[in-house]
Amino acid sequence: MVERPGSDPPDSHGCPTTPRHPLFATVPDVEWNDWRWQLKHRLNSVEELTSLFHLTPEELEGARSRRFRVDITPYFASIIDPDNPHCPIRRQVIPTVRELQAFEGQDVDSLAEEAHSPVPGLVHRYPDRVLMLVTTQCASYCRYCTRSRIVGDPTAQFSRRDYDQQLEYLARTPAVRDVLLSGGDPLVLPPKILEMLLERLRAIPHIEIIRIGTRVPVFLPQRIDEELIAMLRRFHPLWMNIHFNHAREMTPEVARACARLADAGIPLGAQAVLLAGVNDAPEIIRDLIHTLVRNRIRPYYLYQCDLVAGAGHFRTSVSRGIEIMESLRGHTSGYAVPTYVVDAPGGGGKVPVGPTYMISQGVNKVILRNYEGFITIYDEPNDYIPPRPTTRAADQEAMQAGLAALLDGSISAIKPEGFDSLHRRDQEMPAGGPISA
Ligand SMILES: *Cc1c(COP(=O)(O)O)cnc(C)c1O
Numbered sequence: 001m002v003e004r005p006g007s008d009p010p011d012s013h014g015c016p017t018t019p020r021h022p023l024f025a026t027v028p029d030v031e032w033n034d035w036r037w038q039l040k041h042r043l044n045s046v047e048e049l050t051s052l053f054h055l056t057p058e059e060l061e062g063a064r065s066r067r068f069r070v071d072i073t074p075y076f077a078s079i080i081d082p083d084n085p086h087c088p089i090r091r092q093v094i095p096t097v098r099e100l101q102a103f104e105g106q107d108v109d110s111l112a113e114e115a116h117s118p119v120p121g122l123v124h125r126y127p128d129r130v131l132m133l134v135t136t137q138c139a140s141y142c143r144y145c146t147r148s149r150i151v152g153d154p155t156a157q158f159s160r161r162d163y164d165q166q167l168e169y170l171a172r173t174p175a176v177r178d179v180l181l182s183g184g185d186p187l188v189l190p191p192k193i194l195e196m197l198l199e200r201l202r203a204i205p206h207i208e209i210i211r212i213g214t215r216v217p218v219f220l221p222q223r224i225d226e227e228l229i230a231m232l233r234r235f236h237p238l239w240m241n242i243h244f245n246h247a248r249e250m251t252p253e254v255a256r257a258c259a260r261l262a263d264a265g266i267p268l269g270a271q272a273v274l275l276a277g278v279n280d281a282p283e284i285i286r287d288l289i290h291t292l293v294r295n296r297i298r299p300y301y302l303y304q305c306d307l308v309a310g311a312g313h314f315r316t317s318v319s320r321g322i323e324i325m326e327s328l329r330g331h332t333s334g335y336a337v338p339t340y341v342v343d344a345p346g347g348g349g350k351v352p353v354g355p356t357y358m359i360s361q362g363v364n365k366v367i368l369r370n371y372e373g374f375i376t377i378y379d380e381p382n383d384y385i386p387p388r389p390t391t392r393a394a395d396q397e398a399m400q401a402g403l404a405a406l407l408d409g410s411i412s413a414i415k416p417e418g419f420d421s422l423h424r425r426d427q428e429m430p431a432g433g434p435i436s437a
Pocket of ligand 1: 123124125126129130180350
């Protein structure tokens with residue numbers, strides 16, 4: 001499971017460890033391995049950054065601009081190449097002046113999350129699940145953060161009253177069966193607060209699954225200690241989705257943290273953001289997903305970078321993402337292939353995109369191509385009758401309309417707003433208009 005070549009120096013238990021940045025060489029192991037020490041000693045000032053890394057003029061100007069909070073755990077700082085500005089780890093957390101560059105289509109809330117929030121911090125975008133933002137703090141801050149409008153701001157914390165409102169909304173909304181805790185990073189919450197939230201969520205009978213979206217195992221693997229594991233395993237079914245962007249993030253410490261979570265019966269997923277100069281190449285993504293499955297983590301989503309202010313220089317074309325997906329499907333284990341999604345600007349939610357495999361259709365037949373370019377025909381039955389819908393009316397009501405309703409016959413068209421009035425021209429025409437005989 002050790003991903004880094006060469007031999008990492010063992011710790012006092014004989015386990016391999018990541019070599020520390022020389023500046024931390026004398027920190028005692030008990031402090032280095034203490035997540036609270038790591039959080040307290042995060043790097044953020046220009047002086048600290050310049051003492052650890054050879055910053056380029058662009059990085060130096062970025063660090064001085066303070067556009068968006070900087071904080072890097074000493075552990076994560078140790079896997080950054082101090083001399084190479086192209087280091088894929090470095091680009092994710094060290095600011096650059098390019099963050100200040102505006103671009104076409106940028107927004108501070110590009111996913112319109114605020115508009116979908118019935119109470120502060122609860123984003124109810126989909127019929128049966130919600131995104132519950134429980135903190136604005138993270139262990140380290142990603143430069144392309146999609147929620148930089150609130151994340152990192154120490155004055156924008158969630159209060160007891162916000163939690164109460166979120167939980168009250170969930171308790172009175174039986175359609176919600178899946179709650180995704182995010183932020184910020186739920187795993188940097190004080191342990192008692194996280195435990196209280198999980199307990200109160202579990203007390204709501206219609207909530208079937210709880211998920212935690214986190215990057216703590218990557219930024220602060222020390223946090224995944226026995227105490228946390230013992231607490232989390234009381235709240236099954238609990239799922240976890242970990243943000244990983246590059247195979248180099250899978251150090252011995254991170255691999256051990258993920259193994260503890262998996263051993264506790266928590267199904268692990270991973271999500272990555274496609275980032276220019278970090279992971280925008282087929283071989284980098286392939287390396288990442290293979291590393292993940294070796295560590296019992298199922299690649300879940302690969303995100304197109306959002307149109308969030310500050311992230312312009314990280315964006316790739318969507319076609320590059322499709323090219324990468326083309327290089328995965330069929331070429332490697334299906335389990336290792338994530339779904340590539342564009343989170344639709346304006347709050348449309350995640351839209352899966354990818355290569356097209358059905359290249360034509362005829363009566364009772366479809367023409368398919370595989371990953372190698374082999375083209376074949378699949379003959380469909382001409383006497384197939386699908387079963388009648390058995391879903392109860394209440395379930396059907398809870399379903400969004402959309403193409404699923406078009407297919408099951410409950411609606412016959414989907415029209416843009418104002419379509420009918422625009423096209424009822426006959427009623428608007430004065431008598432004797434061009435249509436009258
Ligand atoms: C991503 C997301 C979810 C979860 O979506 P899944 O596809 O079920 O993982 C839920 N709510 C919001 C607002 C989201 O952005």
